Amino acid sequence: MxxxxxxxxxxxxxxxxxxxxxxxxxxxxxxxxxxxxxxxxxxxxxxxxxxxxxxxxxxxxxxxxxxxxxxxxxxxxxxxxxxxxxxxxxxxxNSDITNSYRSFLWSLVFTIPVFFTSMVFSYIPSFKHGFLERRVVNMLTFGTLFRGVLSTPVQFVIGWKFYIGAYKAMKMHCANMDCLVVVGTNAAYFYSVYVVIRSSTSKDFDNEDFFETTTMLISFILLGKYLVALSKGRTSDAISKLMKLAPETARLMVYDEEGRLTAEEVIDRRLVEKNDLVKVLPGEKVSVDGLVVVGESQVDESMITGESKWVSKANGDEVIGGTMNGSGVLQVRVTCVGSDTAVSRIIRLVEGAQMEKAPVQKLADRISQYFVPLVVGCGIATWTCWYTLGMLDLYPGEWVPTYMDKFELALQFGISVVVVACPCALGLATPTAVMVGTGVGASQGVLIKGGQALENSHKVNCVVFDKTGTLTAGKPTVVTTNLLTNMTLLEFYQLVAATEVNSEHPLAKAMVEHAKIHAQMQAWPEACDFESFTGHGVKATINEKRVLIGNKGLMQKFDHDIPSVAIDFLDAAQCLGHTAVLVAVDGHVVGVIAISDPVKPEARKVVSILKRMGLKTLMVTGDSQLTANVVAKEVGIDFVMAEAKPEEKAQKIRELQREGLTVAMVGDGINDSPALAVADVGMAIGAGSDIAIEVANIVLMRSNLEDVVTAIDLSTKSFNRIRLNYVWALAYNVMAIPIAAGALYPFVRFRLPPWVAGAAMGASSVSVVCSSLLLKYYKRPRELDSLELQGIQVK
Known part of the structure; x- marks a missing residue:
């Protein structure tokens, strides 16, 4: 459209x-x-x-x-x-969806009575020979006049947008679907007006009008526009959620002219200005982008980095609005406001990338560039041919009905050609397939957000994965525990859990959860003198034992010797991409805990299937190079880009696109949203952040990587169905146009009357809808159920 x-x-x-x-x-x-x-x-x-x-x-x-x-x-x-x-x-x-829905409803209000009086009531004797056939003047009936009155606002008020679209297209020296709608509906409408005039001035003219055709055409096209608007991704939802990342208020520190603090005011965050000084209390969200000038704390930056790590912040360090402050108090000098903030930059990336994408409906306009002039030319040629034959008496006079002359017969053939060729089926070819395809996808655990995803997914030849929460489970777990003394595992985890239960760090939660499940512990002694060391670890006193848990730096800070065997365990864990934590009791290192975010069980299988399909696979993550390499090797991915910021992820996607690849990005975090938007197809893990889900073109609702394959396959079949719909719609026109032009008239005296043209138009639309409904029988690829890959049987 x-x-x-x-x-x-x-x-x-x-x-x-x-x-x-x-x-x-x-x-x-x-x-x-x-x-x-x-x-x-x-x-x-x-x-x-x-x-x-x-x-x-x-x-x-x-x-x-x-x-x-x-x-x-x-x-x-x-x-x-x-x-x-x-x-x-x-x-x-003013949204597109609301306007499209309103236009369609108003057209329906006028179209329904026109349809019933023309194509239903005329076949009911009590109506046909009663009110509808009552004559107003001469041969003009009330039914014809009634339809003419109701069709006028549909043609010139509700359908005015088609005139505007056609005018703009003609100014650009091209023809789009609006041009064909205008030509077809105007031909039907003004011929019907001619019928009204002739009927009101003649005592023997008894021809049929085309008023029902013009209203039905416009209503069908508006329905198609509404379905297209529904299937389009709603960027505003994603933008709204991004804006809500930062808190609504900020704690402004007010100073007098001499630089003395006079007050602290809680103001709306939108009133913060550059160089303001803002205080952030423990447990609060950081309200602004800026530099720390006073205080030390840990800040959870997972909303930007995607990694569940607390980052140490001190004087001179940068903080980002929307991140979560830890236990310290910070005073922050504002450096960025408005469109310069980190969240705003992500918003611009999302908006810009989504604006660049072309909807699949563009295919209909490409077809219409050739179809529109062809149809108009056929209509003119039909009228010219029949009128010329009539003027030269090249066909018998009895071919002309008694209530017509040769000019009117030729005119009806010409108009029938234009009317029967109007693009109802073309207008519904895309949105119906999109709506059915998205419904089927939802039942398969794949949420497809509109035509652009279908258009691009079937061309994907490169899939880029995020690591944390996408290829991995996103939940750190303890993988190995190495005891260096005769302490039992139960005693060891009793001290570890009693200490770490006081911490909110993800690694601490992993150790506590491990103690609950594997050490069969549900309660532990109370910790005394608990203290957290930002970015290093924790310490506490448990049953009069001094427990210290953390990294090598923390052990060295408290002058604890690290035995060589512990060093060996640390090195081994790091080589596997694990995070190693040292545990010391009363000044002696007694154990090493290795923690890892496990790879999803289906990850390697999915990567193998994608390679078998001929797709290139990559991993782009904000995690360390060592950890990323280990995960990539485990799942079978050859190329890795580690320690990447959100902007760098998006830049990598653009580099791949410049190489001629059609890229699908699979991610789960807010930090993935720019890359998801830049990619030709963005796929978000359903268990991921709301922002990533809103930005993505496709959402894997079950958080199962197998659905990456399903999404690509379903999109391919859906887009192929759209192509088939276009073929059917055009084939209908190829068959219907000769009949409307009178190809059968010399043999069987059959003309295509208005109601038949309207019914044929409706039938073509129904056939396209039925074709789209066949997508409901979609089955996901068999390779996901049973596939032998490199000696591995997948079931």
């Missing part, structure tokens, strides 16, 4: 402030009474008086939101920050 587009500014230095007006003010009054427009850094002001919204674009390097609001208030303009829910509700009013 084609979609309307608009240009979106991508100026990274511009921040937008959304305000709600509390008092009435005009645009001229706003500019005259306040000096807001004269402030340095103000770039644009937009006033929406109807919704009482004020939108101000400004440079965050030159001015801040508090200064802007203060200037407005000093001029008597009372404002408040626009609530996010109000902003989303306002934008929803």
């Amino acid at each position: 084609g979609f309307e587009v608009s240009v979106i500014s991508s100026d990274e230095n511009t921040t937008i402030l959304y305000l709600k007006l509390e008092n009435s003010v005009g645009e001229e009054e706003l500019l005259k009474t306040s000096s807001i427009a004269k402030l340095k850094g103000i770039e644009a002001i937009e006033l929406d008086q109807l919704n009482k919204r004020l939108t101000i674009s400004y440079s965050s390097d030159l001015i801040g939101p508090r200064k802007i609001i203060s200037e407005l208030e000093s001029s008597g303009v009372q404002t408040s920050l626009l609530d996010e829910k109000e902003k989303q509700a306002f934008e929803l009013k």
